[in-house]
Amino acid sequence: MHLGFSSMNTVHDPRPADLAKILEEAGFESLWYGEHSHIPMSRKTPYPPGGELPEPYKEMMDPYISLMEAAAVTSKLKLGTGIALLLERELLSQAKTIATLDRLSEGRLIIGTGVGWNEEEFENATKLPWKRRYLGLKETVAATRALFRDEAPEYHGELIDFDPVWFEPKPVQAGGPKFLFGAMGPLGTKHAAMWADGWMPVDVVMPDVGEGIAAFHQTVKDFGRNPDDVEITMVAMGEITADLLKRYRDLGIHRVNIGVGMENWNKPEIIMPMIEQFSKIIPEL
Numbered sequence: 001m002h003l004g005f006s007s008m009n010t011v012h013d014p015r016p017a018d019l020a021k022i023l024e025e026a027g028f029e030s031l032w033y034g035e036h037s038h039i040p041m042s043r044k045t046p047y048p049p050g051g052e053l054p055e056p057y058k059e060m061m062d063p064y065i066s067l068m069e070a071a072a073v074t075s076k077l078k079l080g081t082g083i084a085l086l087l088e089r090e091l092l093s094q095a096k097t098i099a100t101l102d103r104l105s106e107g108r109l110i111i112g113t114g115v116g117w118n119e120e121e122f123e124n125a126t127k128l129p130w131k132r133r134y135l136g137l138k139e140t141v142a143a144t145r146a147l148f149r150d151e152a153p154e155y156h157g158e159l160i161d162f163d164p165v166w167f168e169p170k171p172v173q174a175g176g177p178k179f180l181f182g183a184m185g186p187l188g189t190k191h192a193a194m195w196a197d198g199w200m201p202v203d204v205v206m207p208d209v210g211e212g213i214a215a216f217h218q219t220v221k222d223f224g225r226n227p228d229d230v231e232i233t234m235v236a237m238g239e240i241t242a243d244l245l246k247r248y249r250d251l252g253i254h255r256v257n258i259g260v261g262m263e264n265w266n267k268p269e270i271i272m273p274m275i276e277q278f279s280k281i282i283p284e285l
Contacts, residue, residue, distance in 0.1 A: 001249040002029035006259035010059040020070035026279035032082035033063035071105035088125035107172035114182035148176030193219040
């Protein structure tokens with residue numbers, strides 16, 4: 001099992017180049033940055049874990065530019081978005097950014113994506129109706145895959161439609177980076193099982209992680225797919241221990257992303273000691 005590290009990526013956190021070099025030297029597999037282009041000051045959508053929205057959400061840097069800095073100083077570390085809000089960007093320009101980053105990082109990019117939770121943020125960024133966000137993401141990924149895969153890509157869906165275009169250069173990875181779907185609800189999990197290259201659940205939201213994984217694998221099978229082809233990246237947001245990570249390994253989880261957790265997002269000073277602590281466990285995973 002691989003171990004990744006997630007950072008809120010604010011100006012108060014270690015800058016991407018510094019963090020990436022330390023993670024690679026410590027044996028971590030990947031670095032992950034999320035995305036919020038902005039946070040509306042007037043917001044009706046509740047913060048999913050409850051309580052007040054943590055301040056770092058208002059200060060996140062751009063994930064793609066940050067991952068490019070990380071790529072420039074590393075050679076093996078994989079670079080992930082966790083998660084990127086694909087629906088809040090223009091499709092073709094975003095595909096160009098992803099393809100360029102994958103090429104300049106020599107094929108190390110992974111795209112974790114989702115529909116987001118903040119309805120007001122969503123409405124500021126796109127004219128797509130909130131209720132159609134799952135179809136929107138499905139078509140966005142399908143259209144992007146076509147751009148990455150085909151010599152004369154075109155896409156004709158219900159929400160996205162374009163005739164053949166020239167789209168070069170392609171990503172280094174054949175067909176483009178993997179798209180992992182970060183979702184927890186029944187509809188999101190269904191979509192992950194249906195078309196995503198992987199699933200990114202959050203452990204603290206799952207009543208029973210083992211049962212949740214078994215149910216997801218069954219849904220994957222119901223869509224005629226092999227569960228081995230749909231990797232699971234568990235986002236660990238509770239108390240993280242060596243025993244917990246080994247349990248996740250034994251459940252067949254492909255990767256666990258750790259970070260400072262929900263209660264410590266405003267304490268970037270604990271990042272480096274945390275990396276040192278868990279680097280000692282990596283050989284056992």
